[in-house]
Each structure stands twice: as structure tokens, then as C-alpha cells.
Amino acid sequence: MAAEEDPEVHLGQLKRFSLRELQVATDGFCNKNILGRGGFGKVYKGRLADGSLVAVKRLKEERTPGGELQFQTEVEMISMAVHRNLLRLRGFCMTPTERLLVYPYMANGSVASRLRDRAPAEPPLDWQTRRRIALGSARGLSYLHDHCDPKIIHRDVKAANILLDEDFEAVVGDFGLAKLMDYKDTHVTTAVRGTIGHIAPEYLSTGKSSEKTDVFGYGITLLELITGQRAFDLACLANDDDVMLLDWVKGLLKEKKLESLVDQDLEHNYVDVEVESLVQVALLCTQSNPMERPKMSEVVRMLEGDGLAERWEEWQKAEVVRQEVELGPHRTSEWILDLTDNLHAEQLSGPR
Structure with missing residues (x-):
């Protein structure tokens, strides 16, 4: 039998399963086997x-005639993204009425x-x-953005889409699916994909996603890791309907009150300076101007201890300017004084 006809060898590591195999595996898609429901x-x-x-x-x-080839092409693209922090696609199943994707089971959930x-x-x-988890998921996203050709934009980065293997290593899942599900929309889609609380402002207003919308979702996910709260509920934690979560x-x-x-x-049981640096990275990632957000590859470097101090100092200077614009000239001096409290000695003694 020629290799290309053998489903086991099909698409390199990707197997084409029969619907019967997957029905048997899941007890006929029995409700007790449901791990989760998503978009x-x-x-x-x-x-x-x-x-x-x-x-x-x-x-x-909904089925669209002629979508099979497109589906298979997208599935092949997804399967090419192989990285220890990305969920590997094991196989797929395609019938006239069904589209199924098969992944390894992640022992520790999301x-x-x-x-x-x-x-x-x-x-x-x-x-x-x-x-x-913060570092692993950043590495996975960085791989999607910088090492996949064409690059893959996730479009729904959130804690529910970061899975944990048996060693609690972060494995980013559901990437490529937004594009896979949109392939039948030849027109410009107006439906914004994503989850409330994680959606970058420019995506909400224009419906256009870029790698910088993923960076925003990642920043919110960092805040979820730190606080344990849903992005949507974090605003309630702030105890003030008018206060934006990030403010x-x-x-x-x-105010140096990160313990709250x-x-x-x-x-x-945590390290104060590490919490502070993760919060700083989260704030850099969630800036309202997408151009000012770091790339995921820069986020990886900052989490590894390279370049965060400089980037944060720049951000604080820009923040002072923003405050000046918002508050008028009479309030700036106290802001600048406050900000210097946060700077480390070596930053203060640097060249003026």
C-alpha cells in the first residue's frame, strides 16, 4: 500500500481517524465524558x-459544501506548530456531517x-x-507568532485555554481554531471572537486581531494567575464600578499594596519582587495602544530577567505624561515624586 493511502502515515504525525473509532473512544459522545464546552x-x-x-x-x-479541503489545509497548518508549550494535534476526523479534532488528554486540566x-x-x-506557567505560555505564544509560517494568531488567549500536563507545564490550546472556524466566511466577519475581559480594545472597536491582541489577552491571563480571579470578576474585586481593572x-x-x-x-507563600515584576509585565501587555505593547518574544525575555527594568522605566515616564494630560499642570509634581519611590537606586543614579 502506498504511504499516502495509509491513514497512519497521513500528514506526518497526524492521523485521520474514522468517526467509528472516536464514537467508541468516547462511549458515543456520552455526556459524562464532556471535559468542557467552548465557543x-x-x-x-x-x-x-x-x-x-x-x-x-x-x-x-454548519456544513458548507466544498469546505473539506479548506478544513484539511487548516488542520495541516495547526499540526505543523510543534513546541513543548503548544497542545499537539494528534489527528482529525472529517465526514460529511462531522468535524473532529483529536488531542492528547491533559491530566491537570486548564x-x-x-x-x-x-x-x-x-x-x-x-x-x-x-x-x-507564565513563562511556558509566553514561549508557546511567541512560537506561534514568530516561528510559524504563516504566523498563527490565537485570538482567544485566556486561562481556560492554557492546559497543564502531568508535570504542570503550560500547554497552550485552541490556537488556529478561530481561523479554522472562520474559513467559510469569505466576507469580513463582524462577530468578534474572544472572551469578555480578555478582549483588546482595538479588537472590540474594529474586529481586527493581530499578534498584539494576543499580547493583551496574555497580560490579562497573567493577572488571573496572580489573583486567582476571572478577568470579568477582577473588576468587582476592585470594589468600584467606575474603576477600570488596570487602573x-x-x-x-x-502604593506598594500588591498583597491585596x-x-x-x-x-x-510568594516572592514579592516576582509578583511585582509579573504585574509590571501584565501592565505593559495591556496598554490600550497596541503599538506600545511588547511582542511575545520580548515578554519571554522580560520574564527571564532581561530588559524589564528599562521597559518599565519608559512606561512610567509615559504614564507621567498621560497623567499630566489628564490632570492638568497642578498635579504632576506629586506624581513624579511618587514614581521615584518605585525606582531602584541604580535607576535613580543613572544619567539624567
Whole structure:
């Protein structure tokens, strides 16, 4: 038999499954096997004939004639993105009525479920693990943006889409799906994909996504990791309907009151300076002007300890200017004094 006819060899590592195989694996897509429901469809836990555990994503979409080839092309693109911090696509299934994607099963669920829906017996994610998740997910996104050709924009970066393997390594999932689901829209789509609280302002206003919209979603996800709260609920934590979440976070940082921001589940087992630097990265990533946000590759470097201090100093100077514009000339001097409190000695003694 020629290699290209053998489904096992099909598309390199990608297997084309029969619908029957996936029905058997999931007990006929039984409700008790549902792992989650998302904008793209339901996800079922399954066990393949060889005993391996998988997550089967059953895409919900109306069939369009002639979409098969396009679907297969997009699936091939997704399968080419191979990185330890990206969820690997194992295979797919395509019938006239069904589109299914098969992924390895992730033993520790999503970051969102670990932060908010864990069983009382499960320990909370410790601080070191959260830092590893922040770095791993940044590396995965950076790979999508800079090492995939064409680049893949995720379009829905959030804690629920960052999965955890058996070692609690971050694995970014659901990338490429936004494009996969939009392939039948030849017209400009007006439906904004994404999740409230994670959507960058320019995406809401124009419906255009770029790698910088992913950076914004990543910044909000960092705040979720630090606080343990949903982005949507974080605003309530700020206790003021008029306060924008990010302004509240800026205020706490300025007043050195970050302990009121950190997840209570951590019970003060965290490193203050590390929390501060993650909050700084989150604020850099969530700037309203997409041009001012760092690239994900720069975020990786900052998390690894390279370049954050300089970038943060620039941000603070720009913030002073923003405040001047907002408050008028009479208030700026106290702001500048306040800001110098946050700067480390070596920054203050630098050349003026």
C-alpha cells in the first residue's frame, strides 16, 4: 500500500481517524465524558483502542459544501506548530456531517479550572508553578507568532485555554481554531471572537486581531494567575464600578499594596519582587495602544530577567505624561515624586 493511502502515515504525525473509532473512544459522545464546552464546540475525554487517553473536540458549525479541503489545509497548518508549550494535534476526523479534532488528554486540566474549580483536596497552584506557567505560555505564544509560517494568531488567549500536563507545564490550546472556524466566511466577519475581559480594545472597536491582541489577552491571563480571579470578576474585586481593572492594579502597584491583589490561596507563600515584576509585565501587555505593547518574544525575555527594568522605566515616564494630560499642570509634581519611590537606586543614579 502506498504511504499516502495509509491513514497512519497521513500528514506526518497526524492521523485521520474514522468517526467509528472516536464514537467508541468516547462511549458515543456520552455526556459524562464532556471535559468542557467552548465557543468552538464540546470536548470529550476518550480512550483509543491502544489505551491512550485523548481529548476529542467536536466542532459545532454548519456544513458548507466544498469546505473539506479548506478544513484539511487548516488542520495541516495547526499540526505543523510543534513546541513543548503548544497542545499537539494528534489527528482529525472529517465526514460529511462531522468535524473532529483529536488531542492528547491533559491530566491537570486548564489553568482556569485549577485556579477556580479545584476540589478541596487538591492543593492550589503554588507560586513557583504559576511563574512556570507564565513563562511556558509566553514561549508557546511567541512560537506561534514568530516561528510559524504563516504566523498563527490565537485570538482567544485566556486561562481556560492554557492546559497543564502531568508535570504542570503550560500547554497552550485552541490556537488556529478561530481561523479554522472562520474559513467559510469569505466576507469580513463582524462577530468578534474572544472572551469578555480578555478582549483588546482595538479588537472590540474594529474586529481586527493581530499578534498584539494576543499580547493583551496574555497580560490579562497573567493577572488571573496572580489573583486567582476571572478577568470579568477582577473588576468587582476592585470594589468600584467606575474603576477600570488596570487602573486599580496600577494604583496598588504604585502604593506598594500588591498583597491585596495576590490570590488568597497562596497564603503569602510568594516572592514579592516576582509578583511585582509579573504585574509590571501584565501592565505593559495591556496598554490600550497596541503599538506600545511588547511582542511575545520580548515578554519571554522580560520574564527571564532581561530588559524589564528599562521597559518599565519608559512606561512610567509615559504614564507621567498621560497623567499630566489628564490632570492638568497642578498635579504632576506629586506624581513624579511618587514614581521615584518605585525606582531602584541604580535607576535613580543613572544619567539624567
